[in-house]
Amino acid sequence: MGGPSILEVLITYYPLFLRGLWSTLKLAFISVLLGTLLGALISMLTLSKNKIINAIGNIYITIFRGTPILVQLYIFYYFMPMVIPILNSLPKVVTIVMALVINSSSYVSEIIRGGILAVDKGQTEAARSLGMTSKNCMMKIVLPQAIKSIIPSLGNEYIMMIKETSLASTLAYNELMFVKTILSNKFLIWQPLFIISGIYLMVTLVLTYGVSLLEKRLSVSD
Amino acid sequence: MTNKDVLIKVVDLHKGFGDLKVLRNINQEIHQGEVVSIVGPSGSGKSTFLRCLNLMEIPDSGQVIFEGVDITDPSVNIDLHRRKIGMVFQHFNVFPHLTVMENITITPILELKTPKKQAEEEAMKLLKSVGLEEKANEYPRKLSGGQKQRLAIVRALAMNPDVMLFDEPTSALDPEMVKDVLDVIKALVDGGMTCVIVTHEMGFAKQVSDRVLFMDDGVIAEEGTPKQIFENPQNPRTIAFLSKVLY
Ligand SMILES: Nc1ncnc2c1ncn2[C@@H]1O[C@H](COP(=O)(O)OP(=O)(O)OP(=O)(O)O)[C@@H](O)[C@H]1O
Ligand SMILES: [Mg+2]
Numbered sequence: 001m002g003g004p005s006i007l008e009v010l011i012t013y014y015p016l017f018l019r020g021l022w023s024t025l026k027l028a029f030i031s032v033l034l035g036t037l038l039g040a041l042i043s044m045l046t047l048s049k050n051k052i053i054n055a056i057g058n059i060y061i062t063i064f065r066g067t068p069i070l071v072q073l074y075i076f077y078y079f080m081p082m083v084i085p086i087l088n089s090l091p092k093v094v095t096i097v098m099a100l101v102i103n104s105s106s107y108v109s110e111i112i113r114g115g116i117l118a119v120d121k122g123q124t125e126a127a128r129s130l131g132m133t134s135k136n137c138m139m140k141i142v143l144p145q146a147i148k149s150i151i152p153s154l155g156n157e158y159i160m161m162i163k164e165t166s167l168a169s170t171l172a173y174n175e176l177m178f179v180k181t182i183l184s185n186k187f188l189i190w191q192p193l194f195i196i197s198g199i200y201l202m203v204t205l206v207l208t209y210g211v212s213l214l215e216k217r218l219s220v221s222d
Numbered sequence: 223m224t225n226k227d228v229l230i231k232v233v234d235l236h237k238g239f240g241d242l243k244v245l246r247n248i249n250q251e252i253h254q255g256e257v258v259s260i261v262g263p264s265g266s267g268k269s270t271f272l273r274c275l276n277l278m279e280i281p282d283s284g285q286v287i288f289e290g291v292d293i294t295d296p297s298v299n300i301d302l303h304r305r306k307i308g309m310v311f312q313h314f315n316v317f318p319h320l321t322v323m324e325n326i327t328i329t330p331i332l333e334l335k336t337p338k339k340q341a342e343e344e345a346m347k348l349l350k351s352v353g354l355e356e357k358a359n360e361y362p363r364k365l366s367g368g369q370k371q372r373l374a375i376v377r378a379l380a381m382n383p384d385v386m387l388f389d390e391p392t393s394a395l396d397p398e399m400v401k402d403v404l405d406v407i408k409a410l411v412d413g414g415m416t417c418v419i420v421t422h423e424m425g426f427a428k429q430v431s432d433r434v435l436f437m438d439d440g441v442i443a444e445e446g447t448p449k450q451i452f453e454n455p456q457n458p459r460t461i462a463f464l465s466k467v468l469y
Contacts, residue, residue: 131305
């Protein structure tokens with residue numbers, strides 16, 4: 001473990017780490033944000049009473065939760081542009097985001113489904129017995145109550161995603177983990193790893209604390 | 223039962239859950255202005271019967287004809303008919319994320335397109351009638367069980383229903399709150415509202431009902447005036463049931 005100390009590397013290259021971190025946070029945020037929109041749609045499929053629609057949703061979830069995210073990244077990165085040629089003319093990050101969004105959506109859809117199912121069935125019954133349409137019942141009665149358990153879980157999904165985006169470094173995407181690859185060209189091998197770990201740890205700790213505060217806030221208003 | 227208008231007619235109703243036959247061949251007519259109480263042992267199908275009346279449960283076969291329309295027909299828009307059939311649940315099911323006022327106004331505003339101001343004025347009148355006007359801007363978590371149930375009743379009334387269905391409206395209440403809720407129902411009855419009430423409150427059933435149905439094992443085993451059912455029951459199962467619940 002020769003060479004400069006961790007502190008020296010950090011002081012010299014901190015802009016690189018900061019840029020990597022910023023890139024990681026953005027990538028994870030966009031993935032979870034779009035993943036949430038898509039996940040909401042998928043959760044509607046899995047909540048449908050129609051058996052076929054239901055099966056489509058469940059197959060989707062099974063596939064994307066049942067295969068490693070790294071494999072999904074590679075398939076989207078190398079294979080998708082062959083199938084959808086327009087992707088060749090877009091930045092490579094688009095395929096990475098696509099993979100992360102789809103992966104995230106499969107987890108988020110289960111979060112949303114769970115949140116919706118956790119709302120007392122009596123709420124739906126009361127609303128429907130009043131003659132509320134199923135759409136209004138979902139939008140005005142069930143979702144506003146489900147959101148309380150959904151939002152903290154989405155926060156946790158964001159924290160997971162921040163860690164998982166590190167896999168994009170294997171596709172030369174310039175996020176936090178990729179700083180290790182950059183610095184290895186300067187024969188700095190072990191220092192960046194510890195610095196990167198420290199940064200991930202700090203970020204996830206802060207965010208985990210944030211989520212727990214949010215959880216408390218949301219539960220008092222019950 | 224002076225008015226002969228049939229409000230709800232139930233024809234050959236059957237309902238099961240899986241292999242369990244819960245309702246078998248039920249035929250009933252509920253008339254305009256009539257108050258019908260349903261009593262019977264736990265699991266006899268009282269709730270299921272009541273819930274078939276507004277299609278909260280979909281019957282396996284048979285018809286429910288409400289104001290001349292067969293609402294079991296899948297092509298009818300059930301939401302339109304449910305707006306005319308109020309339902310009150312054992313566990314209140316008030317909306318915890320809405321204020322007392324919003325609990326009442328949300329459905330009229332959304333589904334009847336009642337202007338907000340008008341809906342609020344009507345809601346305020348209803349709240350006054352059940353002594354909850356001070357609570358209009360509170361959230362339901364601040365209400366007692368009895369207050370929640372009174373809110374649930376006026377929430378249903380805000381839709382101007384032609385009939386009210388009650389499923390054990392006082393069973394989840396502390397004893398000292400039962401009377402407040404029964405008083406509200408009594409006032410409705412006195413105002414001429416058609417009511418179908420599943421209840422374990424035999425005294426109340428006796429007092430307000432025009433007709434009492436005794437359900438047992440998925441059928442209406444006996445029916446009659448409160449006097450007939452409570453004072454001179456004929457069916458041995460009615461007699462056995464009443465001997466258990468009446469002191
Ligand atoms: N959704 C359901 N799925 C399966 N079984 C059900 C369902 N709802 C009711 N049952 C069963 O149907 C039977 C009748 O139930 P129901 O709730 O109508 O009885 P009840 O007369 O209202 O009883 P209680 O006085 O306890 O409320 C019971 O055996 C019950 O377990
Ligand atoms: Mg019941």
